[in-house]
Amino acid sequence: MNQATVVVAVMICITAVRGASVHSVLVRQEGPHCIVKGDPHFETFDGYKYTYMGFCSYKVVAWCGEGVTRPMPLITVTTRETNPKKVGHTQVISLILRRFGTRHFTEVIPDDCSFKLNGREWTTFPYIWPAHGSVHKEGNIFTIESYGQYKVVFDCKIHMVDIILTHPDAIGNLCGMCGNYNGNDTETDELQGYESIDALATAFKAPDPDPGCR
Numbered sequence: 001m002n003q004a005t006v007v008v009a010v011m012i013c014i015t016a017v018r019g020a021s022v023h024s025v026l027v028r029q030e031g032p033h034c035i036v037k038g039d040p041h042f043e044t045f046d047g048y049k050y051t052y053m054g055f056c057s058y059k060v061v062a063w064c065g066e067g068v069t070r071p072m073p074l075i076t077v078t079t080r081e082t083n084p085k086k087v088g089h090t091q092v093i094s095l096i097l098r099r100f101g102t103r104h105f106t107e108v109i110p111d112d113c114s115f116k117l118n119g120r121e122w123t124t125f126p127y128i129w130p131a132h133g134s135v136h137k138e139g140n141i142f143t144i145e146s147y148g149q150y151k152v153v154f155d156c157k158i159h160m161v162d163i164i165l166t167h168p169d170a171i172g173n174l175c176g177m178c179g180n181y182n183g184n185d186t187e188t189d190e191l192q193g194y195e196s197i198d199a200l201a202t203a204f205k206a207p208d209p210d211p212g213c214r
């Protein structure tokens with residue numbers, strides 16, 4: 001069986017684990033996961049959980065391995081306040097995915113679930129880029145795959161991002177808000193040398209439509 005088709009069919013209710021109110025049901029696929037959802041809550045590939053309320057764009061998965069001098073962003077999220085009257089909640093308002101090794105990128109924008117391919121609106125699914133990747137859309141759920149690198153399931157109504165790594169050399173070569181994926185789930189290790197979650201987020205800020213974002 002193909003790894004991607006092994007549907008573990010575990011109906012997990014992540015929010016119940018964290019005591020929040022919105023339930024979500026997702027089909028958990030095999031492989032290391034990083035999840036960004038809600039306030040947002042982050043769960044790194046190594047399993048460390050934290051909450052970071054940012055109002056900017058952040059590199060959640062970046063390549064820090066051999067041959068790069070600066071983190072190369074693979075996946076970035078933009079988060080904003082959900083409702084200015086309801087202080088204390090932010091959510092993912094844009095998700096950008098790059099195919100490492102190319103200039104190709106895709107972007108998904110909730111809540112209208114619109115999709116851009118290299119900056120242009122794209123509405124025909126599935127979109128297949130031979131030997132490189134694919135984008136499937138079913139209802140509110142996008143499944144975007146960069147072959148041999150990662151797969152992302154994004155619910156554009158619940159604003160939940162589930163990143164599953166498929167890159168064979170990712171171990172120990174990643175950085176960003178999804179952690180370094182080195183098998184160590186301690187906070188100190190996942191902070192990647194930074195002194196706090198705030199410092200980590202600042203270090204992994206990505207260009208944002210609002211240059212003054214915090």
Ligand SMILES: *[C@@H]1O[C@H](CO)[C@@H](O)[C@H](O)[C@H]1NC(C)=O
Nearest residue numbers: 183184185186187188189190
């Ligand atoms: C995990 O990382 C922490 C912080 O760097 C370190 O103190 C600890 O020894 C590491 N644990 C393992 C099992 O490598």
